[in-house]
Amino acid sequence: MPALLEVQQAMSRCLLGGEMPTLVPGLDAAALERLSIYRNTCRSTLLNALRLSFPAVQRLVGEEFFEGAVQCFIDEGPGGIPDSAWLYEYGGEFAAFLASFPPAAGLPYLSDVARLEWAVNRALHAPDAERLDVVHLASLIGGRADARLIPHASICLLSLQYPADRIWRAVLEEDDAALAAVNLSASPVRLLIERDDTGVQVQRLHEAAWTLAKRLCAGLPLCEALDSIPSGAGSRDTTAALLAEQLSARRFIGARLPDCTPPGDPES
Amino acid sequence: MMNKYASAVSTLSVAIGLALGAGATAVRAADAPQAAKDSATQLEKCYGINRVAKNDCAAGVHSCAGQATRARDPKSFVLLPAGACSKIDGGSLKPM
Structure with missing residues (x-):
């Protein structure tokens, strides 16, 4: 009789492996037939999860191609096997998979659209938290440049080579004119994706604003986040204006201060 | 390091002043088309x-x-994108 571990490993191969095994120790042909029903159900559930998380990608390539790509993703891609019981957490590697999926090579923007859709999916399911206004935030920071801000969990900053936001919107709204107007050779886009009170927002930011938001959201201390921000004039007023913009956009839910006294504190 | 910190403190205080003065909505509208x-x-x-x-x-x-009992064999049909991708100008549909 096979050990429990062997049975479990064989079961896992039957459900999500590339080919359905024809021989599994301890299982007869009838059991394998029933297991293949389970296998098919399992895979179609994963396919549906990705359909729901990547609706624009599916519309771009059509249903058949999408299904074929997902089958290959399950069989080959790292991340094709779910590692969470929550289906909305499945598919984080799908964009990277598409980037190197030979049949999709003719659509170089496809993986950028997938990255955007994944960020939107993450934003949708991020936990709720109260976004602080600038008065509250300023009191938590207490004038200290070594404070670190805590971003709302829905926020994601993406720098994409293709105008994935325009493509995504046009595809989901079935706006053919907007699709035809997409300029694939335009310069890279820097996006901020977040969920606010009215839903998921996708907006473009200028390079300097995006860089500062990215650093602040990564939890860098303010003094490091502000260091050599690429602004045109480079004056302190410009940097301050950028920071003011970030602080008043209600993107943060708290601030963390280090335990030690700040280097600029006169009492130290 | 000291300079960087001091400069950041001053930037921070200017920023908070600006943010309080300008109000959240005006700044927000600027970067959202x-x-x-x-x-x-x-x-x-x-x-x-x-x-x-x-x-x-x-x-x-x-x-x-x-x-x-059986999913469609992914290799049994031609993998060629067929959806809205063809509507993007300059988007290539050639399999590579």
Whole structure:
């Protein structure tokens, strides 16, 4: 009789492996037939999860191609096997998979659209938290440049080579004119994706604003986040204006201060 | 390091002053194009359904009936994108 571990490993191969095994120790042909029903159900559930998380990608390539790509993703891609019981957490590697999926090579923007859709999916399911206004935030920071801000969990900053936001919107709204107007050779886009009170927002930011938001959201201390921000004039007023913009956009839910006294504190 | 910190403190205080003075809405509107705002409401519906359906039994084609024993063989049909991608100007459809 096979050990429990062997049975479990064989079961896992039957459900999500590339080919359905024809021989599994301890299982007869009838059991394998029933297991293949389970296998098919399992895979179609994963396919549906990705359909729901990547609706624009599916519309771009059509249903058949999408299904074929997902089958290959399950069989080959790292991340094709779910590692969470929550289906909305499945598919984080799908964009990277598409980037190197030979049949999709003719659509170089496809993986950028997938990255955007994944960020939107993450934003949708991020936990709720109260976004602080600038008065509250300023009191938590207490004038200290070594404070670190805590971003709302829905926020994601993406720098994409293709105008994935325009493509995504046009595809989901079935706006053919907007699709035809997409300029694939335009310069890279820097996006901020977040969920606010009215839903998921996708907006473009200028390079300097995006860089500062990215650093602040990564939890860098303010003094490091502000260091050599690429602004045109480079004056302190410009940097301050950028920071003011970030602080008043209600993107943060708290601030963390280090335990030690700040280097600029006169009492130290 | 000391300079960087001092300069950051001063930037921070100017920024907070600016933010308090300007009010949140004016600054916010600057980096969100109106078109994006308008379309967000429509997209919300599309994505709103996802969340509800995601773990729904009915979402799977076979999930409850469990009748099909075989998925379509991914290699049995030609993998060629066929959807809206052809509507993008300059988007190539040639398999590479």
